[in-house]
Amino acid sequence: MHLDPFELHRPSSVDEAVRLAAAHPGAFDFLAGGTDLLPNYKMHLNLRPHLIALDGVGELQGIGLERLGAMERLAQLERDAELARAYPGVADALAEVATPLVRASATVGGNLLVETRCFFFNQSRFWRASLGYCLKAEGDRCHVVPQKERCYATFSGDLAPVLMALDAEVEVAGPSGRRRVPLGAIYDAAGDGIRRHRLSPGEIVVAVHLPGAARRRASAYLKLRVRPSFDFPELGAAAAAELDAGRVRALAVAVGGLETYPRRFDELTAPLIGEHLSDERLRALAEEVMRAVRPVHNTFLAPDYRRKMTRVFVRRALERARARSGGAA
Ligand SMILES: Cc1cc2nc3c(=O)[nH]c(=O)nc-3n(C[C@H](O)[C@H](O)[C@H](O)COP(=O)(O)OP(=O)(O)OC[C@H]3O[C@@H](n4cnc5c(N)ncnc54)[C@H](O)[C@@H]3O)c2cc1C
Ligand code: SF4
Missing domain, CATH: 3.30.465.10 (Uridine Diphospho-n-acetylenolpyruvylglucosamine Reductase; domain 3)
Known part of the structure; x- marks a missing residue:
């Protein structure tokens, strides 16, 4: 090459x-x-x-x-x-x-x-x-x-x-x-x-x-890839949470590596504002994200596996963000 x-x-x-x-x-x-x-x-x-190199642009x-x-x-x-x-x-x-x-x-x-x-x-x-x-x-x-x-x-x-x-x-x-x-x-x-x-x-x-407001949110990112030392994401799950005495003040979940664009799920997290971020709610939210995503067969891992792992990785990202915000581990 x-x-x-x-x-x-x-x-x-x-x-x-x-x-x-x-x-x-x-x-x-x-x-x-x-x-x-x-x-x-x-x-x-x-x-x-033509390639326009940006490394000499100080403002960046x-x-x-x-x-x-x-x-x-x-x-x-x-x-x-x-x-x-x-x-x-x-x-x-x-x-x-x-x-x-x-x-x-x-x-x-x-x-x-x-x-x-x-x-x-x-x-x-x-x-x-x-x-x-x-x-x-x-x-x-x-x-x-x-x-x-x-x-x-x-x-x-x-x-x-x-x-x-x-x-x-x-x-x-x-x-x-x-x-x-x-x-x-x-x-x-x-x-x-x-x-x-x-x-x-x-x-x-x-x-x-x-x-x-981003500094008030505890965040986490988890990634599924074939070789952990090297590869692009087969799935990336991000969560960010601001909790007040265990209740949700702000919550966001976004995923990448599954579709043509990175996707955030405000329609799924909005109903949780003001609620306790319990294990059951985390599991239900992760399940809903899994149902929403549509990977196709163009990466190494099978789309069905990536969808199933979406539920697992979103839940774990939410758990990690919750723990980092001082909530339940
Ligand atoms: C072996 C290998 C493994 C990799 N694994 C991963 C991985 O696990 N996760 C991952 O996210 N990426 C991975 N990458 C891809 C890549 O290295 C990263 O995404 C990297 O951050 C790209 O940044 P760059 O500066 O090198 O972009 P470039 O290669 O220089 O540019 C990428 C694109 O962005 C455009 N672009 C760049 N900067 C600007 C700008 N400021 N404004 C407008 N357009 C712009 C360019 O025109 C180009 O289209 C991998 C690459 C390799 C070679
Ligand atoms: S084969 Fe892959 S890259 Fe080519 S058009 Fe289809 S999805 Fe896009």
């Missing part, structure tokens, strides 16, 4: 990066740590002739309890003891992304916008050619759900579910200016694995913002 030639651009400001993107419509990718993009390029997956740096710069490396976040104390669920997730070597280069922004994955997509060109390619790269059919004309590639980032559970917002900059949106709103709930996010072409993620 080799990298085809591309032109590398090195802007030093967000405005310059946005201008460069506008000058090459449909023909560029932003390059952060490159740990997802460059392996995909080596497999000839949706190559672009910075780690604080209220703001995480998009270009901060995951290893750097992992070393921040204050961050881990404030957001233990984020620390759980960081420790489970890929390997320490990958985390040394991987960034926050790249993790939130990591390419969706599918067993039939993340393969060499030679391998894919034998099947006639697929909708997500160079082909005209889906090998997972052939009767449909959409892509079911799976969202496989670890940070998004737990940041969504903490009500994180993202600041984005683009040709139309700046805006701040809830993190969950940048993903496409209509669910196409090809267009995996709702950012406009040329928009850059500048930073993640965490509200003050």
Whole structure:
């Protein structure tokens, strides 16, 4: 596998990066740590002739309890003891992304916008050619759900579910200016694995913002993967809870690794506000999340197994968040 030639651009400001993107419509990718993009390029997956590297843009740096710069490396976040104390669920997730070597280069922004994955997509060109390619790269059919004309590639980032559970917002900059949106709103709930996010072409993620309320929530993240030292999530379960004498003040559950986008379940957690977070309620909530998710057969583990494990992992994430908030263990 080799990298085809591309032109590398090195802007030093967000405005310059946005201008460069506008000058090459449909023909560029932003390059952060490159740990997802460059392996995909080596497999000839949706190559672009221009790469706009973001590592020289100072505004994308910075780690604080209220703001995480998009270009901060995951290893750097992992070393921040204050961050881990404030957001233990984020620390759980960081420790489970890929390997320490990958985390040394991987960034926050790249993790939130990591390419969706599918067993039939993340393969060499030679391998894919034998099947006639697929909708997500160079082909005209889906090998997972052939009767449909959409892509079911799976969202496989670890940070998004737990940041969504903490009500994180993202600041984005683009040709139309700046805006701040809830993190969950940048993903496409209509669910196409090809267009995996709702950012406009040329928009850059500048930073993640965490509200003050996030620090009152105890959070947790658990991940199912084939090789615990290495692999992408087959399922990621995040929970965040604020309890007052055992009663729920705020509660959020989000999952990733199951569908085309990370998904939060406010409709299931809202009825628990004001209630005691008992074992029975945790079990019932985890059961409801399991019933809501629809994994397909495009990762290593069977979808039925991933659904069943959703119940187990969501329950355990809730138990861990409850214990961290000082509730029952
Ligand atoms: C062996 C291996 C194992 C892995 N395991 C995991 C895992 O377990 N969990 C996991 O979550 N990930 C995993 N990854 C994927 C990847 O390493 C991480 O998701 C990483 O955080 C991606 O960040 P990056 O900076 O390298 O992104 P890049 O590869 O540089 O970019 C990823 C995508 O995001 C876009 N992008 C990046 N930053 C911005 C920005 N600021 N604004 C707009 N667009 C942007 C890029 O254009 C690209 O489309 C793994 C990768 C490898 C190689
Ligand atoms: S879900 Fe279908 S279209 Fe999408 S990457 Fe897999 S095979 Fe291709």
